[in-house]
Amino acid sequence: MRLIASIAKWLDARLQLGSSIRETAQHAVPRETASWSYVFGSAAFVVFLLQIVTGILLALIYVPSAGEAWSSLQALNHNVPLGWYIRALHGWGSNFMVAIVLIHMVQVFLFGAYKYPRELTWIVGVFLLLVTLGMAFTGQVLRFDQDAYWGLGIGASIASRVPILGPSIVHLMLGGPIIAGATLSRFFALHVFVVPGLLIAFVVVHLLMVVKLGINEWPMPGRLVRKATYVKDYHELTKKDGLPFVPGAIWKDLFFAAFVLFAIGACAYYFGPFGPSGPPDPTIIQTAPRPDFFFLWLYAVLSFLPPSMETPVLLIGPVLVILALLLLPFIFGEGEKSWRRRPIAVLTILLVAVSLTAFTQLGEHTPWSPEMDAWSGIPIPKNFLDDRTALERQGALIFQIKQCHNCHSLGDEGGKRGPALDSVAVRLTQDQLIRQVIQGGGNMPAYGKNLSPAETTALVAFLETLHPRGQRPAQDASRSVVLEENTAQGASKPR
């Protein structure tokens, strides 16, 4: 013990760090902030450390070359002992980091911690969020599989929409005219050097300000922030009712960090690493690329935007969101901190959370995409074929072979792109069915050129049978009047 103490003394005599570390560790924080609500920032930092360690471990094996990256990931998964586990830790660590950063941000927002004098802490925090998302996206590219390849194509397509500069931005992003070796090399440089460098720099500034300005006190309804008096009030509060950060508050951070690390380790163990999916071979087009979890909401939004809105929303939307986040502490820098007295803040969080959850959920199921193999892989349920005439069954065959099933479901099986057709005959009359099939409309392509009259007749005959038992199909009232008149005249019989 004495030896360790003398070594420490020798080091501190030269480093001169001991007193400032002790001072920082024991600085007084308001008593209520030693709370389980205040553990997310430190947890994000701990997960970042885990990402650094596992990232370096992966770099020992990973080959950042478009020709070899995918096979080096396979080697990590299958040949290198526990390589799969390090990949899983890094992948789950990434998901946890984004999630914890978001939770931290929500907590800071609801507790009014961005108000005076912590405006810059919040702004650097916004940059940290962007940089964290940047790490998530570039990391997804380094998992150089089909999803990564086509994900880059999506990124390039979005970037290309910037007026005038679009094509140049695409070439800079890809490092050349196509997605290839140069693309992976530059995303490797971004993911391993540039973005982590920014992340470390921002974290240092962020933490420095947390220490210098003091941690946000627990917001009390009615205790308003005023620039003239805040700093004095805060110091009085910490003097009157404060406790040293170490060990008064840090034990909860340590407990939570251990819990998060354990959760990442457990997820990595039970669920394993993410991918890689198929090899990044652009000639394999039988693929439905999908982004990672935290970008699924964006993927969903992109399918719901009307075409004319897409470019403006894609280019202006992010700028507005980031501007709003950056300006927030300047517009609402004073006043009430407590979320109990800030209903609009709470509603904003709820709205954003509900929207993101809903879009993410939709992104998981992609109901807007045709189910590419439904026409050959999903048969029409039997009850839609029983007691049907030969013509109607011929129509059912055409329904399959013309890929109608890819977009329309029957008995809840098949694509969800178009409406389910289980009871289409109740909604559309025969004439309307013919018109819809031939001319398309709404979101449906026109099939006039690809259906012979005989095929159309058979298909519509089948569609007319799609109504619930005991419910009559839709009929054109005027038409039955005409047919009745004809019957009365003995000209023809109604069907």
Place this chain on the structure above:
Amino acid sequence: MTVPAELTRRELFMKIGIVLNGIVGVILAAPILRYLLSPIARDSSKSDDSWVGLGGIEQFPSGETRLATYRNPVVTTSDGQTADIACWVRNIDGKSFQVFAVNCAHLGCPVRWFPHSGLFMCPCHGGAYYQDGSRASGPPERGLFQYDYKIEGGQLFIKAGQLPTPGEPSQASNLVREIRPCV
């Protein structure tokens, strides 16, 4: 009197030192910028696109649409499979062709051809195109991207070399108008 004079001289040297570093910085910045911007500089020389062969035209039967692949004209050693690009070749009537990029005009996902319904469908956001490449439905704002083609000595060549994206001005001339068949 001597003290401020000395300080002024040192301050002057410091300022000269800063200026010297600034000048060297600018001199060094030029090659660094040129290096960083090389992907764009290459673009301006228009050397990306060149004619590549897709094989004999007998591989593409009249009235059918087939997938063809080619090796990108500009390749580096680290490209691996990513330099193998696919495209859809439509032989309209035995004489005239249309060659489409597989990339959806919405966000670049690979579209698949369904001969029975005569549609290209995109797996990402549900874009669909008619057999002539014109937009049929879904989020795309335009038809499929087309390559210029020529036939020489029974071989089909296309002018290729770039990832087609919605914002690429060179592709604008290839816009396929939306065609809706009438009854």
